[in-house]
Amino acid sequence: MPTAVTLVIYVSTALAADPGSAILRHSAQEILGDQAQVTLRASTTEVSDDTLSAQGTEADAVADVAWLNDEHRRATVRCYVGKLGRIVKRDVNFDEDSNPDERERMLGFVVASMLSPGADPFATSPARAPEVHPPEKEREPDIPEQPAARPEHFVGMVELLGAAATGIGGPGSDYGAELAAGWLFAPTLSLRIAFGLRRGELAQANANTELELIGLGLGVTLPIGGSRFTVGGHGGPLLLRHEVTRLPSNTLPEERKSRLIAGADAGLEAGLRFSANGAFVAGVGTELGFGRTALLIKGKQVSEIPPLRGLVELGIRAQF
Numbered sequence: 001m002p003t004a005v006t007l008v009i010y011v012s013t014a015l016a017a018d019p020g021s022a023i024l025r026h027s028a029q030e031i032l033g034d035q036a037q038v039t040l041r042a043s044t045t046e047v048s049d050d051t052l053s054a055q056g057t058e059a060d061a062v063a064d065v066a067w068l069n070d071e072h073r074r075a076t077v078r079c080y081v082g083k084l085g086r087i088v089k090r091d092v093n094f095d096e097d098s099n100p101d102e103r104e105r106m107l108g109f110v111v112a113s114m115l116s117p118g119a120d121p122f123a124t125s126p127a128r129a130p131e132v133h134p135p136e137k138e139r140e141p142d143i144p145e146q147p148a149a150r151p152e153h154f155v156g157m158v159e160l161l162g163a164a165a166t167g168i169g170g171p172g173s174d175y176g177a178e179l180a181a182g183w184l185f186a187p188t189l190s191l192r193i194a195f196g197l198r199r200g201e202l203a204q205a206n207a208n209t210e211l212e213l214i215g216l217g218l219g220v221t222l223p224i225g226g227s228r229f230t231v232g233g234h235g236g237p238l239l240l241r242h243e244v245t246r247l248p249s250n251t252l253p254e255e256r257k258s259r260l261i262a263g264a265d266a267g268l269e270a271g272l273r274f275s276a277n278g279a280f281v282a283g284v285g286t287e288l289g290f291g292r293t294a295l296l297i298k299g300k301q302v303s304e305i306p307p308l309r310g311l312v313e314l315g316i317r318a319q320f
Contacts, residue, residue, distance in 0.1 A: 004035035006059040009111060010052075012066070013042045014228060017275045023101055024065065027108025032115065046226075049087050052080040063111045070187065070223065072100065075107060079114040088114045154277065154319035157182045157190060161315030163198060165211075165287060170306030174200025174211055178313065182219055190219040192234055202244070204303035205295045210243040215265060228273040233283075235266035240289050242305055263289040267311065277319045285311045 007028060015021050021040055029038045039059075047064040055062040063079035077090045090110050094103050159180040166173040176198030182190035194215040201208055217236015224230060243258040267285020274280065286308060293305040 004037065005032055005061070005115060006037045006039075007032065007111070007115065008039045008041060008055060008059045008062045010041050010043045010047045010062070010064040012226075013044050014273055014276055015042075015065075015067070021104070023104040024108040024111075027105040028112040029108075031109055031112035044228075047078075049078065049080075052078060052087060056080045056082050061115050063114070065107055065111065066226075071096075072103060075103075077107065077110050077114070079111060081114060090114070154184050154187075156184060157317055157319040159194075159281065159315060159317045161281070161313045163196060163311060163313045165198060165309045165311045167306040168286075168308040168310055170304055171202055171204060172200065172209065172305045172309065174198040174209060176211070178315075180215075184319070188220055188222055188232075190221070192217055192219040192236070202295065202303050202305075205244070205246060206249065207244050207246040207295065207303075209305070210245075212241040212243075213263075214239045217265075221271065230271040230273070230279065231269070232271070233266070233268045233285075236264065238263035238265055238287065238289075242289075242293050244293075244295060244305075259293055261289050261291050261293070263287065263307075265311070267313070269313075271317065279317045279319075281313075281315055281317050283313045285313070287311050 009025060009028065011021055011024075025038050025040045029036060032038065043064075046066070052062045052064060060083070061079055061081050063077060065075060065077050068074040068076060073094045073096065075092045075094075077092065079088045080086070081088055092107065092110055094106075159178075159182075161178045161180070162176075163178050164173070164175045176196060178194055178196035180192055180194035182192040184190045192215075194213070196211070196213040196215070198211045199209065200211075215236055215238045217234055219232065219234035221230050221232035239260070240263045241258060241260050243256065246252070246255045248254040265285060265287045267283045269281055269283030271279040271281045288309075289305075289307045292307050294301050295303045295305070
């Protein structure tokens, strides 16, 4: 091109953290030339046409790239081109088996092509990725068995949670942590296994408590529109081990007892994604042990661990 051009490309905050966004910017840079200035900006909200036009005072063109579905098979590109004085729009569709990196290269190519003199400001017809290609030097070698750079959706997840529980209808508050892992056998569904440890006190029995648990169940995580927020829940059977240690007194020595019982839990959660594969999560739920655990001193019941407990959890989740 005879003169250097400046181009600003907006993507969502989550996509800005994705390595694919760097490929998009590099592709546009290659098309426009080494002298061009291509800048990638993250936006937490949808960029309106008015915003694109207003930003046009500081660049030759300002574009917004947005995916229209979670599978990244449909995208829309809107670009305010200063020399045209209007918004140019392209809708781009991709084949299911197309390489994710090639999709990003194609989007960079589409953005850069809008700055060419022949760009049609009223074009809205979709273009399929296999029909248009970046310059030959940017194309990947034709290797049939080459794996994709990233999967179509995540296949696993891990969670580290802080937990606090309190007895419903009786004493038994405790605090601790839980580690969970899951297999995402569908984009929103997972098979989940969890391990937890919580400790507390029973003042009525002058005792300390420890709860160890193993849980297995199903989890669901649903995105809210195109935002960074999710809602979901989980539930399933539990195996609980209650251990109570009575502290020594003037008349009684220290004593330790434990009990293994089955149970179940269920909970609701909300999440906030801070990157492409990381999120903060918070949840509330209930935990049920199939049986009451009475605490006796010299044959007299002084307290009990109630079977039903309320639970609050807060932590972090990573998907891969």
